[in-house]
Every structure is written in structure tokens, then in C-alpha cells.
Amino acid sequence: LKRCLTFAAAVLLAAAQVEASLAENLPATPIPGYRPAAASDEGGLWMLTEKQEHAIAVSPSRITDPQLNAYVKGVICKLSREQCQTLRLYIVDTPQFNAFAMPNGAIVVYSGLLLRLDNEAELAFVLGHEITHYTHKHTLARFERATRMSNVLAFFALVTMGLGVGGLAGVTGNALAANLLAYSRDQEREADATGFDLAVAAGYDPQQAGRTWRFVSDEHKANPRRIDIAAFLSTHPQDTERMASLDARAAQVAPSRTTWFANDADYRDAMHPFLARWLEGEINRGEPEESVVLLSRLVANQPASGVLRYYLGVAYRKRGGAGDLDAARTAYGQAIACADAPSAAWRDQGLLAMRSGDKSEARVDFEKYLSAAPAADDKAMIQYYLAQLSGN
Amino acid sequence: VRFGALAAALFLGACAHTDVKTAASTTIQWSGPSKRVLLMEPNVTLSELEAGGGLTPRADWTASAKGFIEADIRNALASRSIDLAATGTITDPHVAQLSKLHDAVGNAILLHLYMGGVAKLPTKGKALDWTLGPGANDLRAKYGADYALFTHVEDTYTSAGRWIVMLGAAALGVGVSGGRQVGFASLVDLRTGQIVWFNLLSNAAGDLRTEKPAQDTVTHLLEGIPL
Numbered sequence: 001l002k003r004c005l006t007f008a009a010a011v012l013l014a015a016a017q018v019e020a021s022l023a024e025n026l027p028a029t030p031i032p033g034y035r036p037a038a039a040s041d042e043g044g045l046w047m048l049t050e051k052q053e054h055a056i057a058v059s060p061s062r063i064t065d066p067q068l069n070a071y072v073k074g075v076i077c078k079l080s081r082e083q084c085q086t087l088r089l090y091i092v093d094t095p096q097f098n099a100f101a102m103p104n105g106a107i108v109v110y111s112g113l114l115l116r117l118d119n120e121a122e123l124a125f126v127l128g129h130e131i132t133h134y135t136h137k138h139t140l141a142r143f144e145r146a147t148r149m150s151n152v153l154a155f156f157a158l159v160t161m162g163l164g165v166g167g168l169a170g171v172t173g174n175a176l177a178a179n180l181l182a183y184s185r186d187q188e189r190e191a192d193a194t195g196f197d198l199a200v201a202a203g204y205d206p207q208q209a210g211r212t213w214r215f216v217s218d219e220h221k222a223n224p225r226r227i228d229i230a231a232f233l234s235t236h237p238q239d240t241e242r243m244a245s246l247d248a249r250a251a252q253v254a255p256s257r258t259t260w261f262a263n264d265a266d267y268r269d270a271m272h273p274f275l276a277r278w279l280e281g282e283i284n285r286g287e288p289e290e291s292v293v294l295l296s297r298l299v300a301n302q303p304a305s306g307v308l309r310y311y312l313g314v315a316y317r318k319r320g321g322a323g324d325l326d327a328a329r330t331a332y333g334q335a336i337a338c339a340d341a342p343s344a345a346w347r348d349q350g351l352l353a354m355r356s357g358d359k360s361e362a363r364v365d366f367e368k369y370l371s372a373a374p375a376a377d378d379k380a381m382i383q384y385y386l387a388q389l390s391g392n
Numbered sequence: 393v394r395f396g397a398l399a400a401a402l403f404l405g406a407c408a409h410t411d412v413k414t415a416a417s418t419t420i421q422w423s424g425p426s427k428r429v430l431l432m433e434p435n436v437t438l439s440e441l442e443a444g445g446g447l448t449p450r451a452d453w454t455a456s457a458k459g460f461i462e463a464d465i466r467n468a469l470a471s472r473s474i475d476l477a478a479t480g481t482i483t484d485p486h487v488a489q490l491s492k493l494h495d496a497v498g499n500a501i502l503l504h505l506y507m508g509g510v511a512k513l514p515t516k517g518k519a520l521d522w523t524l525g526p527g528a529n530d531l532r533a534k535y536g537a538d539y540a541l542f543t544h545v546e547d548t549y550t551s552a553g554r555w556i557v558m559l560g561a562a563a564l565g566v567g568v569s570g571g572r573q574v575g576f577a578s579l580v581d582l583r584t585g586q587i588v589w590f591n592l593l594s595n596a597a598g599d600l601r602t603e604k605p606a607q608d609t610v611t612h613l614l615e616g617i618p619l
Contacts, residue, residue, distance in 0.1 A: 044439070044449035054481070058488040150444025151553055158560040 029135045030105075032086045041147075042140050046104045053106040056090045063091040063111065063274070071270040072109060075124050079198045080131050087131065095281040097216055101130040103139040112285075114271055115278045116215060116294065118301060120263035121199070121208035125246075128195030136194070138187045145183060149176045184235045192242060196249055205260035206250035213243040215297060219290040226287075268302070276342065279311040283318065291315035306338030310345045317348070325352060343372035347382065354385065363389050408595035408608075411506065412616035413520040415588045420618055422538055423583075427474040429619070430537035430582070432491055433482050434461045435544040438600060441571045443553030453549075453601045460606035461543060461613075468614055477535045490524065490531060494542050497522055497587065498578060506592055520590055528585035540582055543613060545575030545593075547600050573598035577613045589618055 036042035056062060063069075069089060077084035088106045095112040102108070107130050117123050133139070153176055157169035200206050217239040220226050231238055254260075282291055295312035302308055313331030316324045332349040335341045350365030366382050366389075376382070438453035466476045482488045501522055504513045531540055550558070550570040561568040572594070579589040593612050599605035 038452035038455065039450065041448055043451040047451035047454055048437070048449050055488070055492075058483065058485045060485060060489070147442050147444070147446040147448060150446045151442055152444070154444040154553075154557045155560075158557060158564070161561075161564050161566070 030086070030137070032082050034086070041144055042103070042137075045140055045143060049102045049104045049106070053088070053090075053102055053104065056092065056106075056108060059092070061093045063093050065273075068270060068274065071266075072114075072123070072127075075120060076107065076127050076131065078202045079124060079128050080135075083131065083135065087134070093277070093281065095278065095285045099126055099130055101133040103134070103137065105134050107131070107134070111274065111278045111281065115275075115282060117212060117267070118264065119208060120267045121204040121261065122212050123267065124199040124202065124204040125195060125209040126212065128198035129191045130195070131198065132191040132194040133187070136187075136190065138191065142180070142184060142187065146180055149180065178232060181233065181235060185237050188236050188242075189245070192237075192246060193249070196246060200253055203257070203259075203261055205262045206253050207260075208262055209250055210243045210246035213239045213246070215294075217243070218297075219293045222289045222293045223287055224289065275305075276307050276311075279307065283311060283314050288315050288318035288320075292319055304338055306335040306341035306345065309335035309338060310342050310348075313345070313348065317352070325355075328352060343369055343376070346372060347376075347378075350382075350385075354389065359389050408593065408598060408612045410594075410612050410615045411592040413505065413590045414616070414618060415520045415586060418588045418618045420539075420588075421583075427472075428535075428537040429469055429474055429476055429579075430531060430535045430540040431462060431465055431476055431478045432494070432540055432542045433479050434458050435495075435542075436461060436547070436600070437545075438547045438549070440551045441548045441554050442551055443557045447548060448551075453547075457545070457547065457600035457606065460600060460603060461545070461610060464607050464610035465541065465543075465614070468610060469619065472619055474619060477537050479535070484534075486530060487534070490528060491542075493524055493527075494578070494580070495544075497524060498542065498544065498576060498590075501578075501587070501590055502576065502592065505590075520587060522587045524580055524585035524587070526585055528580055528582050532582035538582055539588075539619070540580045541577065542580065543575065543577045545573065545600065545609075545613070547571075547573045547575075547598065549599075549601075570596065572596050573600070573609065575613060577617075579617060579619070589616065591615055591617070 036046055038047075069091060072091060073084075073089045076087055076089060080087055083105075086105050090106060090108045091111065091114070092108060093111045095115070096110050097112045097116055099107070099109045099113050107127070109127075113126065114123070117126070153169065153173055156172055157166065160166050160168040196206070196209055199209070220228075220239075236242075279295075282294065285291070292312070292315045295308060295315050299305070299308045299312050309331050313328040313335060316328035316331060329349060329352045332345045332352070335345040336349065346365045346369035350362045350369060353359075353365055354362035363386060366386050370376070370379060370382055370386075373379075436454055436457050437449060438457050439447040439449045442448060462478060469476050479487060482491055501520070503511050504516060505518075505520065505522075528540070532538065548571040554568075554570060558568045558570055573596070575593045577591050577593075578587050580586070581588050591613065593609075595609070595612065598609045598612070600609055
């Protein structure tokens with residue numbers, strides 16, 4: 001036993017030394033143009049991140065449209081002021097609702113996020129959140145914490161093994177993993193709070209901050225296949241918690257100014273050229289229950305948009321529940337009544353008409369489709385249908 | 393028994409191990425009198441292996457390793473009268489796509505050909521029979537090279553804390569692994585996209601941080617290259 005204890009003491013001493021050498025130094029906000037030393041933890045993290053950033057920069061999925069990039073970067077600059085030149089924006093064409101900040105100041109925004117927001121204020125709260133992850137060096141802090149914890153755990157495992165109670169290390173490991181997830185959720189809360197302050201300081205309407213989470217949550221609730229991760233296993237706080245805390249903050253600061261801005265029209269104009277392409281991606285995501293919720297909301301906001309109405313029809317058709325084909329047909333009809341109706345609305349309306357045996361309507365729709373889109377890829381297919389429909 | 397475990401932990405796999413595979417038709421052909429090979433930006437990461445098994449990437453080590461790898465490959469090919477072109481950091485999106493394609497194919501080779509077992513593809517056999525497709529020809533046109541050399545190395549180094557854990561565990565009769573160098577290199581015929589040579593390297597004693605051992609690593613990495 002004496003030998004065991006001596007050994008345990010030696011190991012603990014070594015662990016304490018390693019722990020001291022990695023003592024936590026609270027990260028400082030990087031000054032513009034900041035670059036960590038190559039030999040530091042942060043330098044290593046930046047190296048990996050730069051590889052990732054470079055891959056996104058040259059990816060064919062990146063949306064390089066200068067106007068859209070200038071618009072979103074403009075919002076970043078309103079919030080980050082002196083950091084504006086340091087931060088690099090990448091907009092990626094992918095239908096998921098997500099944005100993230102890399103530890104080296106690259107900010108990535110997915111088109112699926114831009115599609116879901118209604119105004120510039122909502123975008124500002126999301127970007128403020130991401131800017132905070134960068135300025136508060138959240139990734140580095142989490143990385144160092146994880147390393148430190150696993151180091152301590154390794155020494156602890158040695159000691160407990162030496163004492164013949166190795167099972168303790170497993171329990172401790174689970175506790176440390178849970179602690180790390182809780183830490184990650186705290187960082188998210190901090191990013192929400194600080195990001196909120198940044199956007200509010202720039203004059204963005206605080207009432208918009210919580211809306212985003214409500215809408216995302218509505219979509220998720222409609223999807224029977226989506227499994228929610230247990231709260232304590234999640235890296236992010238629950239949507240309901242984020243909504244509630246952002247709403248509470250909004251109620252506090254709202255009276256401090258008489259005019260806030262959300263810039264609805266600017267936002268819509270900036271996103272308008274991309275809607276059809278992004279909606280195509282949204283439909284292809286294969287979660288039609290969520291797409292129906294999303295598109296119903298977008299159509300309610302912009303009732304004159306034939307593009308939105310057409311894709312609402314597609315989402316109904318893909319969902320294919322009771323009454324959905326009728327709802328799809330109605331949506332196509334309403335899309336056709338709008339000035340910007342896509343030609344595919346005629347085709348899809350025709351296909352549904354053919355399916356219900358309304359041959360003459362199907363013929364009219366297909367002819368209108370072919371005259372609106374004479375070079376369509378599926379021209380031969382539609383002509384075949386037309387021939388069949390006239391056959392008897 | 394304890395001493396045995398300690399010895400095993402210290403010396404197990406201390407030597408370099410390479411596993412070379414070549415395609416059935418590996419006749420090297422040059423389109424002109426001057427021989428030129430394109431070196432794709434080496435995909436290299438050097439990290440420190442922490443006590444608890446975590447990896448801390450090291451930018452300083454990685455930067456010097458990349459420099460050594462390129463210089464040593466250049467020298468090795470120069471001794472065979474082959475001129476080396478290098479992509480450096482890839483900025484051309486099309487070249488980046490070909491590089492990603494090679495990552496995917498390289499991983500498939502590691503999984504299906506090297507690991508084998510349940511991952512073995514029944515119709516592929518034991519031959520190195522993989523290609524990037526004719527799209528690789530674009531690299532030939534762009535860089536004027538007949539072959540391209542791809543390298544990928546993940547190199548980890550045992551930290552002081554990890555040494556203590558290894559020794560402590562060995563004293564208790566448990567083996568805990570230290571840092572290790574694993575990587576692969578492949579040679580692609582840019583006329584056809586065919587991968588003509590592939591080498592898997594595994595080395596518990598390799599070191600890419602300093603000049604002389606880095607040279608040894610590159611020698612192992614290029615073992616059996618049919619140039």
C-alpha cells in the first residue's frame with residue numbers, strides 16, 4: 001500500500017504541474033489584424049481553421065455574388081466596427097439553417113439561414129452572435145478546456161487504477177464530458193447576450209431577436225422524423241430558452257428608443273434574386289413537413305410572390321398527406337396568378353390535372369408551359385404527355 | 393510482466409513500416425525529353441499528443457515540415473533528372489476539386505485495398521486499380537507535367553505529460569500509445585488519371601520537425617516510386 005500511495009502522490013504531483021503549465025488565461029478580444037504565435041495552441045487552431053476556410057473560399061458551393069456579399073458584410077460592419085476589416089464573410093449555398101464563426105475570424109453563413117429570415121434586424125442578431133464567438137475566442141477556450149480535462153482525467157485514471165478502483169475514472173470521464181457540454185451552452189448564452197447588445201447598439205429592433213428561434217422551432221415541431229437531443233447532451237441551449245431570454249432582453253431595452261429599424265424591404269430586395277435557387281435546395285433537403293411550414297410563413301409575408309407560392313405547392317405535393325395534392329393544385333393556381341410565376345407552375349399544375357383525369361385542363365397547362373419555356377429540359381416528356389392526352 | 397509492458401510501450405513499432413502497391417501497367421512514359429512531375433500542396437498536420445490523448449495542432453512544426461517535404465522531394469526527383477513543379481497553396485477552384493477527389497479516392501484505397509477485411513471490394517481484387525478519371529488531364533495542361541505526386545501525412549509527437557502517462561500505465565501493466573507518423577503518397581498519371589503507385593507509411597519514430605529525420609521520412613514516403 002505504501003508503494004501504491006507513493007506512486008499516486010508522484011502522479012498527482014505530475015498532474016498538478018501539467019495543470020499549472022496550462023493555467024487558464026482569459027482570452028482577450030483580438031485587436032484588428034491580430035495573429036497568434038505559430039507555436040501556441042491558438043496558432044495551431046488557426047492553422048487547421050485556415051485550411052477549412054480555404055476549402056470554403058474555393059468551393060463551388062460558395063455564393064460569390066458581389067451585391068449579396070456586400071449587403072451581408074455591411075451588416076457585419078455595422079455591428080463590429082473596428083473588427084470589420086478583420087472579419088471575412090463566406091456565404092455558402094446549402095439549405096440548412098446555420099451560421100458559424102471560425103476562431104480566426106471567418107464567418108460562414110448558409111443560404112438556408114438567409115432564406116428563413118424576414119429582415120435585416122434578424123440577420124444582425126445572428127451575426128452579432130457569431131462575431132461574439134470570434135471576439136471572445138470561444139473555440140480556443142473550449143479546446144483548451146477539453147485538453148486540460150482529458151489530461152487530468154488520464155492522471156486520475158492512473159491513480160485510481162493503481163489503487164484498484166479504475167471504474168471511478170469512467171464515471172469521472174462522463175461527468176467531465178457533461179461539464180464540457182454545459183460550458184459550450186454557456187458560451188452560446190454569452191454569444192446570444194453580447195450579440196444582442198451589439199445589434200441593439202447599432203439600432204436594430206430588439207423585438208426581432210427571438211422571432212428567428214420561434215420560426216425554426218415551429219418547423220422542427222412539424223417534422224415527425226426529427227429527434228430532439230436531450231437538453232444536457234446538446235451543445236446549444238434549447239430554442240425555447242433562447243427565445244425566452246432574447247424576448248426578455250427585448251422587453252427591457254425596447255422603451256429606450258423610439259425608433260428601431262428592421263429594414264424589411266432592403267433585406268427582401270437583397271435576397272430576391274436567389275429565392276428560386278435556394279427554394280430548390282430547400283425542397284431537395286427532403287423534409288417537406290418543414291418546407292410546408294417555412295413556405296406558408298414566407299407566402300403570408302409576401303403574398304404577391306409567385307415563386308414562393310409555386311414552391312409551397314411543390315412542398316405540399318412532396319409531403320403528400322391527406323388533402324395535400326389539392327392544396328398543391330391551389331398553390332400552383334395562385335402562383336400562376338402572380339406576375340413572377342415560374343413556368344414550372346404550369347407544368348406541375350398540368351401534371352396534377354392529368355393525375356385527376358382533367359385531360360383538357362392538363363393539355364392547356366402543358367401547352368402554356370412549353371410556350372413559356374420552349375427550351376425546357378423535359379420538353380420531350382411533356383410533348384409525349386400531350387400526344388397521349390390528345391390520343392383519345 | 394511489468395517490465396515487458398514497459399519495453400513494449402517504449403519500443404513497439406519503433407521502426408518505419410511502408411506498404412507499396414503499384415498498378416498493373418506502370419510503364420512510365422514522358423511526353424517530351426524533359427521529365428516533369430507536379431507536387432500537389434502537401435496535406436500535412438503535425439500535432440502534439442497530450443497526456444489525455446487529445447491532439448494540439450502545431451502551426452510552427454507543420455510549416456517547417458511542409459518546407460522539408462517539398463525540398464526533400466525536389467532533391468529526390470532531381471537525382472533522377474526529374475524537374476518538380478509545385479502547386480503551392482491551391483487557389484484555382486478546379487485544381488482544388490481534383491485535390492479533393494484525390495482525397496476521396498485515396499481514402500477509398502486505404503479502406504478497401506489496405507484495410508481489406510469486410511471492407512474489401514469483391515470485384516476489385518488485390519491490384520491497385522483506381523483512377524481520378526480523365527479530368528486529371530487538366531493538371532497536365534496547366535502545369536506541363538506528366539505525373540502528379542500527392543502526399544498526406546499526419547504526424548503526432550508525445551508530450552511530456554503523455555510520457556508520464558505511458559510510463560505510469562506501463563508500470564501498471566497497461567499499454568498506452570505514443571505519438572506516431574502515418575501518411576500516404578500516390579503518383580497519378582495525368583494523361584489517364586490512373587493511380588500508378590501508392591505507398592502507406594506508418595512510423596512510431598519518424599520526425600518531420602527537423603531536417604535529417606525529415607529526409608528519412610521522405611525517403612520512406614517515396615519508397616518504390618516507379619520514377
